[in-house]
Amino acid sequence: MTWDFSMPVKIHFGCGKTREIGKIIDEIGGKRGVLVLSKTLKNNGVGEKIKEYCGGRIAADFCDIRPNPTTDNVNECVRVLRETGADFAVALGGGSPMDCCKAACAIAKGEDIIESYHTMGKPVSADEAIPMIAVPTTSGTGSEITNISVLTDMKKGIKTPMNDPAMYPKAAVVDPELTLSVPPKVTASTGLDVLAHAVESYWSVLHQPICESCSLHAARLVFRWLYKAYTEPDNITAREKMAEASIIAGVAFSNPRTTGSHACSFPLTNLYGVPHGEACAMTLDYFIRLNAKGDDGRIECFARDCGFADAYAMADEVTELKRKMGMAMTLSQIGVKAEEEIEELTRLSMHPLLKNNPVKLDFDDIKKMYEAIK
Ligand SMILES: [Zn+2]
Numbered sequence: 001m002t003w004d005f006s007m008p009v010k011i012h013f014g015c016g017k018t019r020e021i022g023k024i025i026d027e028i029g030g031k032r033g034v035l036v037l038s039k040t041l042k043n044n045g046v047g048e049k050i051k052e053y054c055g056g057r058i059a060a061d062f063c064d065i066r067p068n069p070t071t072d073n074v075n076e077c078v079r080v081l082r083e084t085g086a087d088f089a090v091a092l093g094g095g096s097p098m099d100c101c102k103a104a105c106a107i108a109k110g111e112d113i114i115e116s117y118h119t120m121g122k123p124v125s126a127d128e129a130i131p132m133i134a135v136p137t138t139s140g141t142g143s144e145i146t147n148i149s150v151l152t153d154m155k156k157g158i159k160t161p162m163n164d165p166a167m168y169p170k171a172a173v174v175d176p177e178l179t180l181s182v183p184p185k186v187t188a189s190t191g192l193d194v195l196a197h198a199v200e201s202y203w204s205v206l207h208q209p210i211c212e213s214c215s216l217h218a219a220r221l222v223f224r225w226l227y228k229a230y231t232e233p234d235n236i237t238a239r240e241k242m243a244e245a246s247i248i249a250g251v252a253f254s255n256p257r258t259t260g261s262h263a264c265s266f267p268l269t270n271l272y273g274v275p276h277g278e279a280c281a282m283t284l285d286y287f288i289r290l291n292a293k294g295d296d297g298r299i300e301c302f303a304r305d306c307g308f309a310d311a312y313a314m315a316d317e318v319t320e321l322k323r324k325m326g327m328a329m330t331l332s333q334i335g336v337k338a339e340e341e342i343e344e345l346t347r348l349s350m351h352p353l354l355k356n357n358p359v360k361l362d363f364d365d366i367k368k369m370y371e372a373i374k
Contacts, residue, residue, distance in 0.1 A: 003208035007251060009134075009145045010171045015240065017175040018135060021090070022055040028131045028170050030088035034081050035061040036101035037092040041137065046178070050092055050135065060084045068269070069100040071153045074114040077104035081130065090133045091169070094190070095141035095276070098134055099149040105132040106149075106167045117162060118151055124164035131170035137178045139229075139242040140190025140277055142197055142250025144172040159270060176236065176243040184230050186275075188325035191226040191242055193277030194249045195219060195318070196261050196284050201253035202302055203291050204356040214252035220306050221245035223317065230325050259357040260287045264366070267348035271341075272334040278327050281318070282334075286369050287357075288315035294359035331374050342370045 012024060025033065035058045041047045042063045051058045062080045065073045077100055081089060086108065091101035103114055110128035117124055134144035143149075147167040152159040182190070195218075201207065202215035221241050229238035265279035274282065292299045292311035303314035319329075328334050336342065346367040354361060 005210045013174045021053045033088045034086045065100045074103045081108040092135045094138040098143040103149040126166040129166045134169040134172045138190045139246035140193040145250045176240040189275040189277035192281035195222045196280035197249040197253040200258040201256045204256035206256040211252045218245045218249035263351035263353040264349040285315040285318040
């Protein structure tokens, strides 16, 4: 077995850590920055607080970002960075501001638009990039420590990730206090995304030792704390443990990537608007049962190390967690009505990430799965 591991993001973790952001800006040599955030965080005052902690170095902000950000959002953000003469940016929010900011910072010192890099093959260059500090407000995507930005080009109708070593944030500030106001439904969905990252990176054909120990650590935390964070939003310990799980799961999938459930989640989100984590969870229990049959006993060990009798008991717990937290369990619940829609879902699920799945799956296998959760 051979493997490589790289994690260039400096992680600052803990309650109240955002108050130290000024020091972190000093460390990266930032003088004049832009705050990239969601509209909600701009309107509810959290953005203002972060600006205050940045010590007067935020010259502008940008919040015109839709969920599943578009290349147009990125180009607008780039325009603000260039007009401001920004030498750094702070991304505040969930996956969308993070992904938008990551792509914008990567080309901020250049002159081109993002489409040239996103789908037309122009390489990202470290010379065109400015540093970014990621401040997540949900525990889920792990985007704050990856170099991946998933963007949608509306004109071409393409949603695909962009990634380059120059796109890693310089630092991630993970402050669990910021997640206290996350509503239960979002806590459930983003928490199940963490679980999918942990489990899928573990069984990915690209798995490797450092990441798999992170997978196990993160999964155990989710099984222990997610439901508590869902039922007791103010429980700071539960929030802290889920924030820890999220970032450790981010390390877990940063190199091995994800597999079947993530491949199938994309059309569930794009066609039926299912939130990302909930979409991954729709097939996660099915994939646990299916992959447990085909692998060499690793998944059994993983399930036992998480405290379950076997992989099937772990899959049952995932099903139960989804049920208890009101997540979609069947395709009819999300609005899939006709048989042809299952064909289309199957076709769009044949994503490159399926190649990372430990059991090889073809069109008929995926269709059978969708039929089973009709
Ligand atoms: Zn995910």
